[in-house]
Each structure stands twice: as C-alpha cells, then as structure tokens.
Amino acid sequence: MANLFKEPPLSSKAGVYWYFGDGNLSKEGITKDLESMAKVGINHALFLEVNVGLPLGPVKMLSPEWKDMxxxxxxxxxRLDVQLILGTGPGWAGTGGPWVDVEKSMKHLIHTSVxxxxxxxxxxxxxxxEPKDRYYGTFHGSREQSQQRNDYFKDIAVLAxxxxxxTDQIEDIDEKALYDRPPHSSMYGVKQYIPMHANYENDEGSAIAVSSIIDLSDRLQPDGSISGTLPKGKWKIMRFVSRTTGAISSPAPVAGSGFETDKLDTVGISHHMDHFVGQLLKQINFKPRNEKSPYGGLTQLHFDSWEMGAQNWTENFRSEFLARRKYDPQPYYPVYAGAIVENREISExxxxxxxxxxxxxxxxxxxxxxxxxxxxxxLKLSIEPYDMTPLADMELGAVADIPSSEHWSIGYGFNTVFSIAQATSLAHLKGQPIVSSESFTALHDGWDLYPxxxxxxxxxxxAAGINRFMFHTFQHQHLPDNLKPGATMGGIGVHWDRSQTWWEMGKAYHDYLARCSFLLQQGSHVADVLYLTPEGGPHVFRAPNSAYEEGIREASEAFYVNSSQELIRSSEVDFPALLPDKRGYAFDGCPPSLFYESKAENGRVVFPSGASYELLVLPATETITPRMLSKIKELINDGVTAVGLPPQKSPSLMDYPSADQEIASLVEDIWGDVSLIPSYEKRSVGKGFIIWGTEVAKNTENLYANYATTSAILASKGVKEDFTADGTIRYAHRNSGNYDIYFLSNRSGKPTNSICTFRVDGKIPELWDPMTGRVKDLKVFESADGMVKVPINLDSDESLFVVFRNSGTSTNVKGKNFPELNPIQVLDKPWKVSFDPNWGGPEQITFDHLIDWSQHQLDGVKYYSGCSTYHQSFNLKSKPRGSYFLDLGEVSVMATVKLNGKVVGTVWTSPWRLDISEFLKAGKNDLEIEVVNLWINRLIGDEYQEYDGVKNGRWPDWLTNGQPRPSKRYTFSTYAPYGKxxxxxxxxxxxPVRILKSQ
Structure with a gap:
C-alpha cells in the first residue's frame, strides 16, 4: 500500500466534467484535451454537450460527423487510459431529446372543475x-414542441x-401532489421534507365523502359535455386529464433539445436509451468490458443533478398504485387539486x-x-441524486454503482453540503469504494480560482468522504492554441482546462489528490452513529447541526434564491454553515431501503457490506409504517441501542385503520406506556435498549437527537470519540484490515501544534505525506486505554495521513515528530527574470529585489499573465549531514523549482518549501524558479485594446474566415468578467527565499 500511495493507480486519480459547446468540436482539440488530462494526472472525463456560453457551432449533435468525433x-x-463517462442525455441533466414524443414525456394530472x-x-x-409551468419558468422548447405541449392531453377521469x-384547502398542494419541487440546493425556504402529522384539524364542513362521488368518466363526450343526468342539487364536476409537464432536456444542444422522458415507466426511457446511448455504442462498435479491458475508454454512464422537476402521473399510474397501495386512488383524485376527501388526515x-x-x-x-x-x-452507473428530486434523495442514490455529490466553490455559488453527506453515506453503507463529487462548481469565476x-x-x-474529484468545468478547447483562455461556459464552472496558465504545474495538486483519494478508497469508513431517514419523499438528509464543528459562515458566503427569484447571500438567511466538519463521533445516514438489509451483531447495526454502527438514531416523526417499526423492534430486541421518540400512527391509507392499531401495539412493545412520558429513560427491550423522553425531544435538530445526547449515550457505553485534538484539525478514519488510516487537515488558516488522540489500540503511528508520497515513523506518541496520543504540527492548510499498521506501544524514543527548521541562508541578491514576449512580457529583466508584478512600472510586467523564470546562483561553503529545504516564502500562485539543472518539484500551497537535500551541493549552486500567475492581469490589460471577440451570439468574422486578428489583444475568450x-x-x-536546515 505504501508503494501505491507514492505512485497511485489510475483508479485514484481525479476527473473532469468535460463540456462541449453546442456544435463546437474538433478532433484535434479532443486529442489535445485528453492528452493534457493524462499528462497532469486526470484520468476520468465526463462527456457532456450543452448550449451554454458559446455561439452555435457547425457540428450538429448526432450527425454523422458528430458521431465520428x-x-x-x-x-x-x-489510448490514453482516460476513462470516458457518458451523460445519459443531451445537456447536463436528465434523459430527453427531440426523439421523445410528447406521449412518452413526463406527465401531470391536470384538473378543472365547474x-x-x-x-x-x-x-x-x-x-x-392548462399545463403547469415548472420552477424554471415558462416552456422553452422549439415552436413545434410548444405546439405539441399545447395540443397534447388525454382524458383520465370525470368525477362529480x-x-x-x-372552502378549506390542503396547503402547499403543488408540492405535496408533486406538481413542483423547487431546488433545495439554491432556493431558500424549500422544505427538507414534507412532514406528516398524527392528528389534523377537523374539516368536516369542507370534506367530500367518498361515498358521494359519482364516476362520470364514461359519459364524457368529445366536445366536453356530459351525457345523462345527475340527482337534484348543486354539484361540482372535475375533469382530470394527463398533460406533459413541459420538462425539456436542459441545457441541451439545439439538436438535442426535446421533451424529458416519463420517469414513472420504462417505455420512454427504453426508447431514449436506445436512441441516444445505443446509437453511440453502435458507432464505436462497443463490446462489454471485462477485468482485462484497458483502463480507458467508455466505462460508465452518469445521471447528473435532477433538474427536470416533478411529475405525478403516467399512463398506468392507477394500476400501479392499486397494486402497491392495495386501494383504488381514483376517488381521491380531487385531493390533487387540494380538495379534502373524507377528512384532512385521510387526504394527507x-x-x-x-x-x-x-x-x-x-x-x-x-x-x-x-x-x-x-x-x-x-458499464457502471453513477448518480448525483439531489436538487429537485420528487423522491427521497438517498433512495434515488442507492441505485448507483458510484454515488455522486456536488460541492460549489466557496463564495461562488450554492451550499450543497447535504449532498456530500448523502452520497458518502450511501457508499459507506453499501461498501462502495468510490464516492465522486462534481467539484468546485462556480458562478462568475474569472480565472481567479486555483489549487x-x-x-x-x-x-x-x-475529510467528508469524497475520494474522486470531478472538476466542473474542463471546457473543450476547439479553438487554435494561441487563442487563450479560449472557449468557456461563460460564468459557469471553475476554469479547469488546458488553457489555464498553471495547467501543467497543476499536476502537483492532482498528484496530491490521487494519493489522498487512494488511501481514502481503502477499507471501510469508521463511524459510530447511524441516522435512519424517514420513509417517503421528497426528503433531503441532514444530520443535526451539532454533529458538526462550526464551519465557515461570514468569510466566504454562498448564494441562494428567494421566492421572488432574487439572488441573496447566505449571511442574510438562516442556513447551515459552509465547510462543517464532523465531530469525534462520525455518522452516516441510512434510507429505509438499505435499512431493511441490516441486522444486529454484538450490539451494533451491521450491513452486508460490513459497515457497522454503535448507535441507531430514529427520526422524530409522528408517523411510521408497521413494517419499518417492526424492523426497528427486531434490531433493538437483538441487541441494538436506539434513541428516539415513539411514533403515533401510520402515514399511509394502506391497511387503514388496522395499521394504526399495529403501530400502537409495536410502540407499547418498544417504549412501554407512552401516556407517562419520562424526562429521560433507557428502557430494556430484549437484548437492546430504547432511549427516549422529554430531554431527547427538546434536544432535536433536523429530526434527530442532538450531538450532546448521542455522545453522552456513546460515552456511557464506554465508546470514546474516534478522534480529538486540542487544535482545529478535521479528520476522516478508514479501516482496512490491519490498517487504520486517519486523514488530518488543519482548517484554522494558521499554523497549529496539537496533541491528537486516536481511537486505536496497540498500534504504532506513521506519517504518510500526500504531498510527496513519503512514509516515516512518528517517534513520539503515547498509548493508553485503547487510545494513542501523537503531537502533530501542521502549517496553514497543511494535511497528512497518520497510518497505524504495526503492533506496538510507545517507548522512550529520543527525537521529534516534526524537526525544527532553521534558516542558514537568505537568497536576497538581484534576480534575473525572463518573461514570454508572446504574452507581452520583457524577454529578460533584473529584479533588484522581489516584487509583485502588478506593482511594476513596466506594463509588460504589470499586466503579464503566464510563466516567468527567476534565476540566481548562490554558494554553500559546506554541506553538513542533515536535511535541507528551499523555502519560497510567498508565491502567487505556483512555482516549479530546478536546482543545478534538475527538477526538485512544484509548490502550490503552504508550506511553500521543498526538500533540496539530494540536489544541493557544496560550492556554487544554480537555482531556477519558474513562477506562474493567473489570467486576470493580462485580461485587464487587454481591456485597453479594441474588442474583437464574440458579438451578438456569433463568432467574429476574422476567426470564422481564418483572417489575421485585427486587435492588439494578447488574450481571447468567450467570457469577459473584467474591465480596465x-x-x-x-x-x-x-x-523571502531562504535555505533551511533541519535540527
């Protein structure tokens, strides 16, 4: 494992969302893109084509030329060992296209009444x-599709x-009946879940008796009239028709824009997969992969964030409902409209x-x-199960071979912390080694984000559990190489492509990620707490806020949208902090479908994957199904300790009212006499325990008992926190056979010296450095009572692994875990600095002292973007034994060091130093430091020149016609976020640049 840590396998390397702008493709650009990925340690590419940020190009999606590309x-x-991942449809969300007939599209049950x-x-x-508009507004398909949307309907029922x-109505009916599900990620105020209550207000005056409903469906005439008669009196007649939701593949290329397939039946999705994915498999003569297949090539399909909204109808919905719920839904169709049938509780x-x-x-x-x-x-299937899902996110994600999430760049978008907790929990429960994340998605990144x-x-x-980063976005660069930064998606996505100034130096960051990901893909996640999520949907799993350390709030905010579609800042709303880190007792969430696979072993909840948990935390819901409560009783009876409050009823009409009686019986078996509510009680049930009471109830967050409650219970069982530190250090813990692997990261923003305590018994700690791949002993540690204490020093933003793999206890070893580094020489002579004249810089210049380029008097330096090389020679009188380091002080933004003609390495974060022991010699030493900055300054400087880029959604004529460029600009981009x-x-x-020596 140590050898693979130093040189990680391809499976541990990062990936990218590889975006193509509608019709703008070139074979040469494709090859260069893939070669540039492989060169810097990116070996997974998710191919998506969208109509965002670029003028329409000439290569029409699914045309012979396109399929050849x-x-x-x-x-x-x-050829390049890059795994290719194919999105399940045009655009970045869903499965739709012009080949999807309106009859096979997503449906709503639409109602009118007289x-x-x-x-x-x-x-x-x-x-x-009329069809309903979706969250994203009015219909945006073609004129033909708009006509199809307006024309299509199918009569379902007429009820009187x-x-x-x-006149009472069920509130929030559009959400409850799944006409709409706004994005929980970005719109403030969207419910985490739809609560079910045990008791509702009496609405007898507004209720419709089921026995009074007359089915007039077979009396409906083509002109909308009703034949026959009705008994005397005043009546309400409701007509129910099936209509398309209007969801369109988004944001798809023009040639790939069409209705989204029905999500409740296989007919539409089967047709879509054959037409889209099937065509491409046929084009490449695809053969199923096996273990001997090369690593690269098409290996996976991917379903991205759910952004096509909700649906509540399909052709055979009534029969499916009847088969699953064991009663006919038709008498309750008026509830779709918010009407109350029988009473409010029955309707809910x-x-x-x-x-x-x-x-x-x-x-x-x-x-x-x-x-x-x-x-x-x-092929494998990855799923990003969140955003506008009309079902429980974790039930959707549980289908995946590779569960995925999304995290936005801090300050550049939305707070999607919850999606990471969901995806990682699923992988941990199922024993899946890979958890991917759409990484550092951004709004309005002006090339100012970098490793x-x-x-x-x-x-x-x-630390949160992600072990495959999929950077959003690597934009396909179809333009000539001299036109940089080149093509973009406008202000969407972080700029993570081969046109970046720092792209090749970025390999050092990708190597760091690969080493971290490799270790974090080993074994299984260690956690103590299992949060059971409620049945039904929609539902977004969120652990108690107190289960996390406080994260970033004010320094780096996120965006949200209010009900008026206005952009607001996270500081203006009550929303969880960004970058929250798990406390010493780690946790996972569990959806009901996976919970049924668990059993009790030695007092723990255990899953077929081997994942196990010391404490089961039940959701504070008033309702539960008899099946679920029976499973909970089984686990507790077999030895599990659970904490949670007793439910009162079933949420379903299935087996009503006998199901409620079964719930009451099960509650009595588990909680005892609930008419006498204790303050705090630990009640024995079989071999296990249930813990509940008013103290638990009042300390509930996001449906669950808070961290103080769960940690006290675990401590009382003799279970100590998995990791603690007297400094601000985040952690993750995985166990792989005889290995205990802890990832540690300094989250304080400043150097920290901490005593870290690990829940490991009888093993010796080692330091595994993900920056270099080196492994060394940690000489100073203390073992006692099943815990190991280790002094750990971390610079600002520094991270490392502490790995326990050999048996033993601490001895009186002399030395330090982190030797002190003292300066022995400051390199403060003038520097010879060379810039690239092709980007406006002077070919060679002397800096008498180090200076920020943006403060230089020469415009060629002031507005320069790209690489420059610093050169200086220095003498070392002698080279005594020991380790030597070159410390660069401050660098903006990355640097590669050569000493005596040999590459030492690249620095991209603190501490800005490299071990130069094997490169340094007594006497004269030649030092070269290649430094790279960002595109920002050159883009600003070019604003003083005439604009000659994209106008009115069209490429400039000089580019289209292959003519010389008319302006004196150095840069060319389809996105212009800066002014002069x-x-x-x-x-x-x-x-300052210094040579340091360890003591």
Missing part, C-alpha cells in the same frame, strides 16, 4: 386544464360530487401514498432500468 474521442480515451345545478348538466362543457359548504395520507408510489416507480422503472441497461453492457486557493475546501471534501479599472491580482515570487 465521438468515436475518435472514445478511441483516444482508450359548479352547477343538476338541471344545468346538458348545457355545460368541461374545460381542459355534491357541492360542499366549506393519500398524498403520502401518492408520493411513495412515484418514488418507487422512479427507482424501479426509470433509474433501475438505466442501471440494468448499463450493466448489460458492462492553492481551493486547498482548504479540498481537504474538507476529502479592475484591481490587478498579486503575482510572482514574493519571498
């Missing part, structure tokens, strides 16, 4: 309800009932059953079909 892409990815006197029946004509006196229970049925159909008929389709072809700036957030994601008066970015080698 895809075949070239797949072939080149195999109120009449019985004698008016012959004269009325029932209107057809005596007019009731009251129907809506719960409606949402559960939708969830099951999506999991089985839609996502399950895609997984089967992939597996039959030797060093992202280091703290990188380590946060690693924008503040320049600090750049260059700022020092």
């Amino acid at each position: 895809f075949a070239h892409m797949e072939s080149e990815s195999r 109120e009449i006197d019985a004698n008016e029946l012959p004269s009325i004509k029932l209107p057809i309800g 009932y005596p007019l009731v006196a009251g 229970r129907f809506l719960w059953d409606l949402r559960l049925t939708v969830q099951e159909l999506i999991v089985e008929k839609y996502m399950g079909f895609m997984k089967k389709y992939a597996h039959e072809r030797g 060093g700036r992202l280091k703290n957030q990188t380590d946060w994601a690693l 008066d924008t503040e320049l970015h600090k750049s260059g080698l700022l020092g």
Whole structure:
C-alpha cells in the first residue's frame, strides 16, 4: 500500500466534467484535451454537450460527423487510459431529446372543475386544464414542441360530487401532489421534507365523502359535455386529464433539445436509451468490458443533478398504485387539486401514498432500468441524486454503482453540503469504494480560482468522504492554441482546462489528490452513529447541526434564491454553515431501503457490506409504517441501542385503520406506556435498549437527537470519540484490515501544534505525506486505554495521513515528530527574470529585489499573465549531514523549482518549501524558479485594446474566415468578467527565499 500511495493507480486519480459547446468540436482539440488530462494526472472525463456560453457551432449533435468525433474521442480515451463517462442525455441533466414524443414525456394530472345545478348538466362543457409551468419558468422548447405541449392531453377521469359548504384547502398542494419541487440546493425556504402529522384539524364542513362521488368518466363526450343526468342539487364536476409537464432536456444542444422522458415507466426511457446511448455504442462498435479491458475508454454512464422537476402521473399510474397501495386512488383524485376527501388526515395520507408510489416507480422503472441497461453492457452507473428530486434523495442514490455529490466553490455559488453527506453515506453503507463529487462548481469565476486557493475546501471534501474529484468545468478547447483562455461556459464552472496558465504545474495538486483519494478508497469508513431517514419523499438528509464543528459562515458566503427569484447571500438567511466538519463521533445516514438489509451483531447495526454502527438514531416523526417499526423492534430486541421518540400512527391509507392499531401495539412493545412520558429513560427491550423522553425531544435538530445526547449515550457505553485534538484539525478514519488510516487537515488558516488522540489500540503511528508520497515513523506518541496520543504540527492548510499498521506501544524514543527548521541562508541578491514576449512580457529583466508584478512600472510586467523564470546562483561553503529545504516564502500562485539543472518539484500551497537535500551541493549552486500567475492581469490589460471577440451570439468574422486578428489583444475568450479599472491580482515570487536546515 505504501508503494501505491507514492505512485497511485489510475483508479485514484481525479476527473473532469468535460463540456462541449453546442456544435463546437474538433478532433484535434479532443486529442489535445485528453492528452493534457493524462499528462497532469486526470484520468476520468465526463462527456457532456450543452448550449451554454458559446455561439452555435457547425457540428450538429448526432450527425454523422458528430458521431465520428465521438468515436475518435472514445478511441483516444482508450489510448490514453482516460476513462470516458457518458451523460445519459443531451445537456447536463436528465434523459430527453427531440426523439421523445410528447406521449412518452413526463406527465401531470391536470384538473378543472365547474359548479352547477343538476338541471344545468346538458348545457355545460368541461374545460381542459392548462399545463403547469415548472420552477424554471415558462416552456422553452422549439415552436413545434410548444405546439405539441399545447395540443397534447388525454382524458383520465370525470368525477362529480355534491357541492360542499366549506372552502378549506390542503396547503402547499403543488408540492405535496408533486406538481413542483423547487431546488433545495439554491432556493431558500424549500422544505427538507414534507412532514406528516398524527392528528389534523377537523374539516368536516369542507370534506367530500367518498361515498358521494359519482364516476362520470364514461359519459364524457368529445366536445366536453356530459351525457345523462345527475340527482337534484348543486354539484361540482372535475375533469382530470394527463398533460406533459413541459420538462425539456436542459441545457441541451439545439439538436438535442426535446421533451424529458416519463420517469414513472420504462417505455420512454427504453426508447431514449436506445436512441441516444445505443446509437453511440453502435458507432464505436462497443463490446462489454471485462477485468482485462484497458483502463480507458467508455466505462460508465452518469445521471447528473435532477433538474427536470416533478411529475405525478403516467399512463398506468392507477394500476400501479392499486397494486402497491392495495386501494383504488381514483376517488381521491380531487385531493390533487387540494380538495379534502373524507377528512384532512385521510387526504394527507393519500398524498403520502401518492408520493411513495412515484418514488418507487422512479427507482424501479426509470433509474433501475438505466442501471440494468448499463450493466448489460458492462458499464457502471453513477448518480448525483439531489436538487429537485420528487423522491427521497438517498433512495434515488442507492441505485448507483458510484454515488455522486456536488460541492460549489466557496463564495461562488450554492451550499450543497447535504449532498456530500448523502452520497458518502450511501457508499459507506453499501461498501462502495468510490464516492465522486462534481467539484468546485462556480458562478462568475474569472480565472481567479486555483489549487492553492481551493486547498482548504479540498481537504474538507476529502475529510467528508469524497475520494474522486470531478472538476466542473474542463471546457473543450476547439479553438487554435494561441487563442487563450479560449472557449468557456461563460460564468459557469471553475476554469479547469488546458488553457489555464498553471495547467501543467497543476499536476502537483492532482498528484496530491490521487494519493489522498487512494488511501481514502481503502477499507471501510469508521463511524459510530447511524441516522435512519424517514420513509417517503421528497426528503433531503441532514444530520443535526451539532454533529458538526462550526464551519465557515461570514468569510466566504454562498448564494441562494428567494421566492421572488432574487439572488441573496447566505449571511442574510438562516442556513447551515459552509465547510462543517464532523465531530469525534462520525455518522452516516441510512434510507429505509438499505435499512431493511441490516441486522444486529454484538450490539451494533451491521450491513452486508460490513459497515457497522454503535448507535441507531430514529427520526422524530409522528408517523411510521408497521413494517419499518417492526424492523426497528427486531434490531433493538437483538441487541441494538436506539434513541428516539415513539411514533403515533401510520402515514399511509394502506391497511387503514388496522395499521394504526399495529403501530400502537409495536410502540407499547418498544417504549412501554407512552401516556407517562419520562424526562429521560433507557428502557430494556430484549437484548437492546430504547432511549427516549422529554430531554431527547427538546434536544432535536433536523429530526434527530442532538450531538450532546448521542455522545453522552456513546460515552456511557464506554465508546470514546474516534478522534480529538486540542487544535482545529478535521479528520476522516478508514479501516482496512490491519490498517487504520486517519486523514488530518488543519482548517484554522494558521499554523497549529496539537496533541491528537486516536481511537486505536496497540498500534504504532506513521506519517504518510500526500504531498510527496513519503512514509516515516512518528517517534513520539503515547498509548493508553485503547487510545494513542501523537503531537502533530501542521502549517496553514497543511494535511497528512497518520497510518497505524504495526503492533506496538510507545517507548522512550529520543527525537521529534516534526524537526525544527532553521534558516542558514537568505537568497536576497538581484534576480534575473525572463518573461514570454508572446504574452507581452520583457524577454529578460533584473529584479533588484522581489516584487509583485502588478506593482511594476513596466506594463509588460504589470499586466503579464503566464510563466516567468527567476534565476540566481548562490554558494554553500559546506554541506553538513542533515536535511535541507528551499523555502519560497510567498508565491502567487505556483512555482516549479530546478536546482543545478534538475527538477526538485512544484509548490502550490503552504508550506511553500521543498526538500533540496539530494540536489544541493557544496560550492556554487544554480537555482531556477519558474513562477506562474493567473489570467486576470493580462485580461485587464487587454481591456485597453479594441474588442474583437464574440458579438451578438456569433463568432467574429476574422476567426470564422481564418483572417489575421485585427486587435492588439494578447488574450481571447468567450467570457469577459473584467474591465480596465479592475484591481490587478498579486503575482510572482514574493519571498523571502531562504535555505533551511533541519535540527
């Protein structure tokens, strides 16, 4: 494992969202993109084509030329050992296209009504309800698709009932009936879940009796009239039709824009997969992969964030509902409109059953079909199960071979912390080694994000459980190489492509990530607490806020959208902190479908994967199904300790009211007499215990008992925290056979010296350095009572692994874990510095002292972007034994060091130093430091020149016609975030540059 840590396998390397702008493709650019990925340690590429940020190009999606380019892409990815991942449809979300007929699209059950006197029946004509708009606004398909949307409907039912006196309605009906599900990630105020109550207000005056409903469906005439008569009195007649939701593949290329497939049936998704994925597999003559296949090539399908909204109907929904819920839903169709049938509780229970049925159909008929389709072809399926999902996120993600999440760059987008907790929990429960994340997604990144700036957030994601970073975005560069920064997605995504100034130096960062990811892919996650998520959906799992250390709040904010679609800052709303780190007792969330696979062993909740937990925490919900409560009773009876409050009823109409009686019986078995609520009670149930009471109830956060409660319970059981430190250090812990692997990261923003305590018994700690791949003993530590204490020193944003693999206890060893480094020489003579004239810099210049380029008097330096080389010679009188380091002080933003003609390494974050022991010699030494900054300054400087770029959504004529460029600009980009008066970015080698020697 130590050898693989130093030179990680391809499976541990990072990936990118490889975006292509509608029709703008070139084989030469594809090859250069892939070669540049492989060169810097990126070996996974998710291919997506979108209509964002670029003018329309000439290569139409799925045309013969386009498919030939895809075949070239797949072939080149195999040659270069880059795994190619294919999105499941055009755009970045969903499965749709112009080949999807409106009949196979997502559906809503749309309702209209008329109120009449019985004698008016012959004269009325029932209107057809209009399609509903989605969260993202009005329909945005083509004119033909818009016509199809307006024309399509299918009659489902006509129901009549005596007019009731009251006007009460079920609140939030569009959300409860799944007409809409706004994004929980970005819109402030979207419910984490839809609560179910045990008791509701009495609405007898507004309720419709089921027995009073008359089915007029077979009496509906083509013109909307109703044949026959009705009994005397006033009636309300409701017409229910199926209409498309209007969801369109988004943001798809023009040639790939079309209706989203029905998510509740296999007909639409089967047709779509054959038409889109199937065509491409045929084009590349794809054969199922096996263990002997090369690493690269097409290996995986990917379903990205759910952004196509909700649906609540499909062709055979009534029969599916009846088979699953064991009762006919038709009498309850008025509840879709917010009407109250029988009473409010009955209606809410129907809506719960409606949402559960939708969830099951999506999991089985839609996502399950895609997984089967992939597996039959030797492919894996990754899923990013969050955002606008009309079902429980974790039930959606549980289908995946590789669960995925998303984290936005801090201050450049939205707070999606919850998605990481969901994806990592699923992987831990199922024993899946890979958890990927759409990484550092951004709004309005003006090339000002780079590895060093992202280091703290990188380590946060690693500690949270992410072990494959998929950077969003690597934009396909189809333009000539001299046109940089080149093509972009406008202000969407971090700029992580071969046009970056620091791209080749970025290999050092990618190597760091690969080493970290490799170790964090080993073995299984160590956690003590299991949070059971409620049944039904929609649901977003969020652990108690107190289960995390406080994260960033004010220094780096996120964005949200309020109900008026206005952008607001996270500091203005009550939302969880960014970058929260788990406390000493780690946790996972568990969806019901996986919970049923668990059993009790030695007092722990154990899963088939081997994942196990010391404490089960139940959600504080008023309702639960008998099946779920029976499973909970089984585990407790077999020895598990659980904490949680007793439920009161079933949430479903299934087996009503006998299900409620079964709940009451099970509650008595587990909690005892709930009429006498204790302050705090630990009640014996079989071999296990249930812990509950008012103290638990009042300390509930996000449905769960807070950290103080769960930690006290674990401590009382003799379970100590897995990791603690007297400094601000985050951690992750995995166990792999005889290995205990701890990842540590300094999150304080300043150097820290800490005593770290690990829950490891009888093993010796080693330091594994992910920057270099080196492994060394930690000489100073103390073992006692099943814990190991180790002094750890970390610089600002520094990280390391402490690995325990050999048996033993501490002895009186002389030395230090982290030797002191003292300066022996300061390199403060003038520096010879060379810039690239092709980017406006002087070919050679002398710096009498180190200076920020942006403060230099020469415009060629002041506005320079790219690489420059610093040169200085120095003498070392002698080279006594010991270790020597070159400390660069401050660098903006990265530097590669050569000493005596040999490459020492690249620095990209603190501490800005390299071990030069094997390169340093007595006498004269020649030092070269290649430094790179960001695109910002050159982009600002070019704003003083005439603009000659994209205008009115069209490429400039000089570029299209292959003519000389008319302006004197050095840069060319499809995104222009800067003006001439924008503040320049600090750049260059700022020092002081020193030689240090260890003591």
